[in-house]
Every structure is written in C-alpha cells, then in structure tokens.
Amino acid sequence: MNIENEKEIIQIGIIGFGDMGRLYANKFNEAGWKNINVCDLPEKYESLREQFKDTGINVLRDGHQVSRISDIIFYSVEAKNIDAVVKEYGPSTKFNAVVGGQTSIKEFEILAFEKYLPKDVDILCCHSMHGPTVMTKGQPLVIIRQRCSDEHFALVNRLLDCLQSQKVMLSYLEHDQITADTQAVTHLAFISMGTAWKRQGKFPWESPNYAGGIENVKVLMTLRIYNNKWHVYAGLAMMNPSAMRQVHQFSKSVNELFKLMIQEKREEFIKRIKTAGEQVFSERNHQHRHILLEDDLLDKFSLSIIPKEQRKPNSHLSLLAMVDCWHTLNINPYDHMICETPIINNRLLLGIAEYLFRNEDFLDEAIEAALTDINIRADDLEYCLSATIWENIIHNKDIEHYKQQFEEVSNFFKHRLDEASRASSSLISKISANIRKI
Ligand SMILES: NC(=O)C1=CN([C@@H]2O[C@H](COP(=O)(O)OP(=O)(O)OC[C@H]3O[C@@H](n4cnc5c(N)ncnc54)[C@H](OP(=O)(O)O)[C@@H]3O)[C@@H](O)[C@H]2O)C=CC1
Numbered sequence: 425m426n427i428e429n430e431k432e433i434i435q436i437g438i439i440g441f442g443d444m445g446r447l448y449a450n451k452f453n454e455a456g457w458k459n460i461n462v463c464d465l466p467e468k469y470e471s472l473r474e475q476f477k478d479t480g481i482n483v484l485r486d487g488h489q490v491s492r493i494s495d496i497i498f499y500s501v502e503a504k505n506i507d508a509v510v511k512e513y514g515p516s517t518k519f520n521a522v523v524g525g526q527t528s529i530k531e532f533e534i535l536a537f538e539k540y541l542p543k544d545v546d547i548l549c550c551h552s553m554h555g556p557t558v559m560t561k562g563q564p565l566v567i568i569r570q571r572c573s574d575e576h577f578a579l580v581n582r583l584l585d586c587l588q589s590q591k592v593m594l595s596y597l598e599h600d601q602i603t604a605d606t607q608a609v610t611h612l613a614f615i616s617m618g619t620a621w622k623r624q625g626k627f628p629w630e631s632p633n634y635a636g637g638i639e640n641v642k643v644l645m646t647l648r649i650y651n652n653k654w655h656v657y658a659g660l661a662m663m664n665p666s667a668m669r670q671v672h673q674f675s676k677s678v679n680e681l682f683k684l685m686i687q688e689k690r691e692e693f694i695k696r697i698k699t700a701g702e703q704v705f706s707e708r709n710h711q712h713r714h715i716l717l718e719d720d721l722l723d724k725f726s727l728s729i730i731p732k733e734q735r736k737p738n739s740h741l742s743l744l745a746m747v748d749c750w751h752t753l754n755i756n757p758y759d760h761m762i763c764e765t766p767i768i769n770n771r772l773l774l775g776i777a778e779y780l781f782r783n784e785d786f787l788d789e790a791i792e793a794a795l796t797d798i799n800i801r802a803d804d805l806e807y808c809l810s811a812t813i814w815e816n817i818i819h820n821k822d823i824e825h826y827k828q829q830f831e832e833v834s835n836f837f838k839h840r841l842d843e844a845s846r847a848s849s850s851l852i853s854k855i856s857a858n859i860r861k862i
C-alpha cells in the first residue's frame with residue numbers, strides 16, 4: 425500500500441458511537457483521515473446522521489454496513505454487549521480487514537473476535553486508559569496484538585499515533601490482570617464512598633471531615649466516577665475474571681479494620697496498618713516517589729464550603745483498607761503504573777495513599793482518629809456497609825442491581841457532577857504537568 429495517500433484511501437469503521445467511539449472518530453477526523461464510517465444502534469441512525477452531517481464523519485445505519493466497507497474496525501460498545509454485537513456484525517467484516525475493540529476487559533472481546541470473525545481478518549485490540557473527557561496525549565494506550573500481520577500492525581499504529589498516547593504492548597491476559605489489580609478495586613473504594621455519603625444523606629462538601637487536601641481528591645474522584653456510565657464500571661468489576669479476588673479482599677480489609685477500631689484493639693490495629701504501609705511504600709518503591717501531591721495544589725480544587733482551618737481529622741478507613749488490601753494480596757501498585765489511568769491507582773488513589781502513609785504525623789493522626797474519635801464511626805460504619813453491598817452485587821454479577829445502586833447515588837449528586845468532573849480534569853492535568861516537570 426502507498427503510505428503517502430493512505431488517509432484518503434483507508435476506510436475506518438467504528439461500531440458503537442458513544443463517548444469513546446466519538447472521541448476516536450473526532451481524533452481521526454482532526455488528523456485528516458478522510459473515510460470514517462460510524463454507527464450506533466439502528467434506531468439512532470436518523471438523528472446521528474443529522475447531527476454529524478457537516479463533520480466529514482459518515483454515519484451508517486448499522487454494523488453490517490460499517491463492516492462491509494471498512495479496512496480497520498473498532499468495536500466501541502458496552503463490554504456486556506460485545507459478544508452479541510460481534511456475533512451479529514462480525515461475519516460481515518470486509519475481506520482482509522483488521523478488527524479491534526475498546527472494551528475495558530479483553531478476555532471477552534478477544535474470545536468473541538476469535539469465535540465470530542472470518543479467519544482472513546486480523547485482530548489488534550486497544551484500550552485507552554482514560555475516560556472520554558481526558559486529553560489523549562500522554563495517556564497510556566494498551567495495544568494487544570492477538571493475530572495481526574506486520575503490515576496491519578504498522579497501519580493501525582500510524583492511525584493511533586494521532587492520539588499521541590503512550591502505547592503499551594500487552595497480552596490480553598496481562599491486560600486483564602493489571603486492570604483487575606488497579607481499576608476494579610480502585611473503583612470499589614470510590615463508589616463505596618459515594619454510597620456511604622448518599623446513605624447518610626450527606627454531601628461531603630458540607631462536612632468538616634471532608635474539607636481540604638486529600639479529602640478533595642476523594643470527593644472529586646468519587647463524583648467523577650458517578651458522572652461516567654454505570655456499565656463501564658459494572659463491566660470492569662464483573663466481567664474481568666481476575667477482579668473478584670481484589671474486590672473480596674478490599675471489602676474484607678475495610679470490615680476487619682473497622683472491627684479492630686470499634687473494639688479499640690490499638691496495638692493490633694497499629695501493627696496491621698504500619699506493616700502494610702512499610703511493605704507497600706518500602707525502599708523498593710522509593711524511586712517511584714514522584715506523585716507528590718501537595719496540599720496547596722489540592723486545595724485549589726475544592727468543592728467544600730468549610731474553611732480548611734475548620735477541618736476535622738478523618739480515619740481514612742478507605743485508604744488504610746486499600747493499602748492493607750495491596751499488602752495482603754502482595755500487589756505492588758507501583759508495578760502497574762504502565763497502565764495508569766487518571767483515577768486509578770497511580771496518580772490519585774495511589775497518590776493520596778502515598779501522601780497519607782509517607783507522612784508519619786498525618787498517618788498517626790488518622791490512626792488516632794480511627795481509634796478514639798467516636799464522631800466519625802457513623803461514617804466509617806456506612807463505609808463498611810457500602811463496601812459490603814458493592815462486594816455482594818459484584819460477587820452475584822447482579823447487573824440490574826448494580827445499575828440501580830449506581831444511578832441512585834449518581835442522582836443524589838447530580839447537581840454537582842459536571843462541576844466536579846471539570847475540577848477533577850483540571851486537577852488531573854495539573855498533577856500530570858507536575859509529574860512531567862520532575
Ligand atoms: N467511558 C470510559 O471512561 C471508557 C470506556 N471504555 C470502554 O469503551 C466501551 C465504550 O464505552 P463508552 O463509549 O464510554 O460507552 P457508551 O455507552 O457511551 O457507548 C457505547 C455505545 O454503543 C452503542 N451500542 C450498543 N449496542 C450496539 C450495537 N449493536 N450496534 C451499535 N452500537 C451499539 C450504545 O448504545 P446504547 O447506549 O443505546 O446501548 C452506546 O451508544 C466500553 O466497553 C467501555 O468499557 C474504555 C475506556 C474508557
């Protein structure tokens with residue numbers, strides 16, 4: 425093929441024109457790829473065609489039409505639907521095309537492609553490790569070369585170059601293992617916070633326990649998750665075969681630590697926290713000490729109406745349990761930074777855990793609050809219940825219940841979700857810029 429004019433010749437297809445499908449289509453369009461064919465569900469065809477009529481993006485009625493003409497195809501549908509969608513449209517794939525998917529769990533996607541795509545078709549999958557409102561530049565982009573010629577591999581790479589993301593080559597099993605260790609359990613920590621606040625009818629920005637510093641990160645990240653689509657998190661937690669172990673352990677860590685707190689088993693509690701902290705933030709990880717969240721920076725992104733001086737200590741049960749969970753399962757969160765996402769693990773959750781555990785005074789203050797301040801026990805009890813509720817829903821793969829719980833909490837916060845999402849995006853870019861400077 426002549427690389428010179430490939431942007432005019434190559435037909436690109438996107439099946440599933442939701443948030444991520446649109447992000448990719450717009451990026452390819454801006455980069456000058458001329459033939460971008462997209463579809464969503466057939467019932468949305470007329471309105472999408474109208475909406476995109478002057479954009480250069482070619483809206484088609486369904487996945488058969490996209491598949492018949494496209495040389496490179498991305499499936500960008502809900503993970504829970506991937507098998508059914510590939511089953512329906514896969515057999516229509518153009519001869520000698522290359523097909524990939526954007527779903528967050530790769531085992532199901534790859535198995536569906538292997539099952540339903542014609543044998544002449546190559547499989548090269550991707551996963552942008554960020555949500556649709558984050559700048560693609562510099563973010564990790566996992567590439568999974570399942571079966572793919574050198575020529576197709578090079579072509580898809582040239583196309584994806586316009587995202588300016590950091591490519592990471594993994595097998596689908598490696599991908600699913602890493603994202604189970606990072607995304608699934610991180611989301612559980614934050615969605616449980618939202619549920620606990622909602623169960624108490626309490627907005628965290630009105631409470632002195634959630635004002636200032638790393639509390640801002642907890643609030644913003646929780647609301648950021650609740651501003652995204654429920655199916656993204658449901659899929660990640662329920663469909664990734666490796667995720668359940670972490671989900672169970674996190675909930676167990678929360679509950680066991682809480683029991684030690686209310687029984688005031690001081691020595692056992694402190695020993696457990698300090699041992700976990702020493703292992704996770706030990707010498708072997710000192711070279712990674714680059715998250716460096718600073719109070720001044722975090723305070724600029726507060727939703728709180730409480731002045732910082734009126735801040736009250738917090739047990740940080742969620743963070744203590746997170747580190748206890750990593751320690752118990754022998755997970756080194758720093759090893760997984762190749763798949764870092766803005767919320768996940770690395771930047772923010774690992775960032776705030778690091779902030780807490782690497783500042784002895786701060787950690788001691790949290791431990792003291794956990795063991796002695798009875799005013800925060802109601803919050804911590806609600807956190808335990810919430811983590812247990814989510815663990816059960818995920819364990820039972822109860823997708824309807826997941827949706828209902830998620831939407832109830834999301835509705836509770838709905839008047840601040842957009843604002844929180846904007847604030848968290850600025851915070852993420854500020855922290856990314858800080859990290860790049862180091
Ligand atoms: N959002 C995120 O932060 C990220 C998401 N991902 C993954 O990317 C994928 C897409 O996510 P996202 O764009 O956020 O989700 P969206 O819900 O915004 O987009 C998925 C779209 O696919 C449509 N769809 C469903 N079935 C079909 C079909 N048979 N034919 C055509 N279109 C169909 C959906 O329609 P309808 O809504 O009517 O069902 C929806 O419009 C998911 O697998 C997700 O896990 C990956 C990285 C980040």
Ligand SMILES: O=C(O)C(=O)Cc1ccc(O)cc1
Pocket residue numbers: 527528552553554555558656765766767768
């Ligand atoms: O931005 C983040 O950290 C998210 O958690 C968003 C996200 C959701 C699903 C993915 O498969 C990847 C990223």
